[in-house]
Amino acid sequence: MSTPPSSDKDTQRRRAKPPGVGNPPVETAAAILEAAEQLFIDKGYAGTSVRAIATKAGVNLASAHYHFGSKAGLLGAVIHLRVAPANEERERRLDALERETPNPSVEQILEVFFSTLALDGVAATLPRLIARLYGEPESVSQPLIEREFGAVSRRFLAALGAAMPDVDAEVLAWRFYFMIGAMIHMLAFEGPHTMDPAERRSEDSLRRLLEFAVAGITNGVPRAPEEK
Amino acid sequence: MSTPPSSDKDTQRRRAKPPGVGNPPVETAAAILEAAEQLFIDKGYAGTSVRAIATKAGVNLASAHYHFGSKAGLLGAVIHLRVAPANEERERRLDALERETPNPSVEQILEVFFSTLALDGVAATLPRLIARLYGEPESVSQPLIEREFGAVSRRFLAALGAAMPDVDAEVLAWRFYFMIGAMIHMLAFEGPHTMDPAERRSEDSLRRLLEFAVAGITNGVPRAPEEK
DNA sequence: GGGTTGTTCAAACGTTCGTTTAAATCGTAC
DNA sequence: GTACGATTTAAACGAACGTTTGAACAACCC
Numbered sequence: 001m002s003t004p005p006s007s008d009k010d011t012q013r014r015r016a017k018p019p020g021v022g023n024p025p026v027e028t029a030a031a032i033l034e035a036a037e038q039l040f041i042d043k044g045y046a047g048t049s050v051r052a053i054a055t056k057a058g059v060n061l062a063s064a065h066y067h068f069g070s071k072a073g074l075l076g077a078v079i080h081l082r083v084a085p086a087n088e089e090r091e092r093r094l095d096a097l098e099r100e101t102p103n104p105s106v107e108q109i110l111e112v113f114f115s116t117l118a119l120d121g122v123a124a125t126l127p128r129l130i131a132r133l134y135g136e137p138e139s140v141s142q143p144l145i146e147r148e149f150g151a152v153s154r155r156f157l158a159a160l161g162a163a164m165p166d167v168d169a170e171v172l173a174w175r176f177y178f179m180i181g182a183m184i185h186m187l188a189f190e191g192p193h194t195m196d197p198a199e200r201r202s203e204d205s206l207r208r209l210l211e212f213a214v215a216g217i218t219n220g221v222p223r224a225p226e227e228k
Numbered sequence: 229m230s231t232p233p234s235s236d237k238d239t240q241r242r243r244a245k246p247p248g249v250g251n252p253p254v255e256t257a258a259a260i261l262e263a264a265e266q267l268f269i270d271k272g273y274a275g276t277s278v279r280a281i282a283t284k285a286g287v288n289l290a291s292a293h294y295h296f297g298s299k300a301g302l303l304g305a306v307i308h309l310r311v312a313p314a315n316e317e318r319e320r321r322l323d324a325l326e327r328e329t330p331n332p333s334v335e336q337i338l339e340v341f342f343s344t345l346a347l348d349g350v351a352a353t354l355p356r357l358i359a360r361l362y363g364e365p366e367s368v369s370q371p372l373i374e375r376e377f378g379a380v381s382r383r384f385l386a387a388l389g390a391a392m393p394d395v396d397a398e399v400l401a402w403r404f405y406f407m408i409g410a411m412i413h414m415l416a417f418e419g420p421h422t423m424d425p426a427e428r429r430s431e432d433s434l435r436r437l438l439e440f441a442v443a444g445i446t447n448g449v450p451r452a453p454e455e456k
Numbered sequence: 457g458g459g460t461t462g463t464t465c466a467a468a469c470g471t472t473c474g475t476t477t478a479a480a481t482c483g484t485a486c
Numbered sequence: 487g488t489a490c491g492a493t494t495t496a497a498a499c500g501a502a503c504g505t506t507t508g509a510a511c512a513a514c515c516c
Binding site: 044134174179180182183205209212219 | 270271272274275362364365399402403405406407408409410411412413414433436437439440441442443444446447448
């Protein structure tokens with residue numbers, strides 16, 4: 001059952017092993033991560049079995065525990081693999097914006113925040129992965145969310161606060177938090193028209209989301225005061 | 229193991245049966261629904277076992293299948309039990325608004341939409357239940373979402389369209405959909421400050437959500453044209 | 457009373473779960 | 487070539503899963 005037939009029938013499985021040639025260890029771990037990511041997205045964490053991951057990756061069942069310790073550890077690794085680079089890029093772009101523009105507008109800040117959703121390498125999976133993470137019970141999701149998003153959220157919240165000095169910090173935090181909800185929702189579920197996952201990250205969708213978010217965050221007063 | 233000790237120690241369990249006195253059937257089904265609802269909220273659908281539900285409800289394991297056919301059927305029943313009354317009330321209130329006000333504003337319409345979140349009898353559980361439902365894989369959630377929310381969503385979308393005749397229908401649908409995301413997010417997760425579940429439905433939270441939604445839906449042009 | 461219907465019960469069905477084990481196999485350094 | 491650490495393997499662990507079964511039980515009609 002667990003020995004795949006000699007004919008590797010599709011691209012889903014890891015390369016068929018030439019007899020006697022071992023695979024570099026990194027490949028097994030990478031294959032597990034990739035398969036786990038896809039399945040977590042499609043079925044959720046509780047709905048995905050380690051066996052299904054191992055089968056999809058074309059590796060032995062025990063390899064998942066060997067490399068990642070446990071199913072929960074595997075989830076953490078999958079999340080971190082995708083989220084960390086995207087967040088680093090987010091911060092890098094915000095740094096650049098603040099360097100080039102003395103008083104960046106809310107729209108500019110949010111554009112940076114959303115732009116990473118369309119990054120190559122993360123765009124194909126990250127958004128839905130995040131959305132799924134938020135859908136898990138809080139005991140699973142909360143520690144990971146804080147670990148992965150805590151710092152970057154505070155960073156952007158501070159930048160928005162600087163762009164809107166008249167808005168109370170707590171009020172702003174609420175609006176930011178609603179905005180996150182709108183984003184997660186767009187990434188996770190079908191829009192008003194049926195969309196395939198690629199469509200969900202299209203320029204068009206992101207532009208609409210940006211427009212909505214700017215209006216909500218500024219409460220319909222999009223222009224930052226020219227001078228304070 | 230499955231026979232509870234004679235001392236019914238808390239309110240969680242069904243009433244201890246006086247020997248020889250059968251319970252009306254409705255009580256068993258209701259106890260199952262109540263327990264299932266709580267567990268689906270806390271652990272999600274895949275994360276909840278029928279055994280856990282039966283134990284929490286203080287009923288036999290087989291009763292869940294007897295009354296609801298399957299675990300999926302039980303989920304459907306739980307969702308419908310809470311959602312249907314809330315949606316009926318939503319439509320009733322919208323009817324009343326449209327009857328009393330010739331051209332209701334976006335804010336008035338959204339206030340009606342959100343107000344049912346604070347209804348007695350549904351407020352304690354419905355919001356988190358909805359949020360959890362949205363977190364499940366689409367194969368589980370999508371049919372239920374369409375069945376339970378399809379009609380009422382189209383109804384409110386039409387009302388919003390009437391209040392904003394200048395806005396393209398597709399654009400409005402997107403904004404409505406973002407708004408749903410913000411709502412779900414607020415109901416499901418901790419806000420910018422740690423909240424207990426009751427806090428999530430407080431007047432304060434709903435007011436902030438309403439403000440955000442009005443700004444987003446109108447794109448910062450809250451006033452409907454006085455006359456067209 | 458007997459028969460019928462609806463419900464609850466303990467027990468078990470086969471399957472799948474996350475995890476562990478111990479042997480086999482690898483590349484590499486000696 | 488042999489010893490060694492790192493990795494993969496087949497197999498099994500006990501537990502939990504959704505579901506089914508058939509007997510017991512309660513209440514009602516006649």
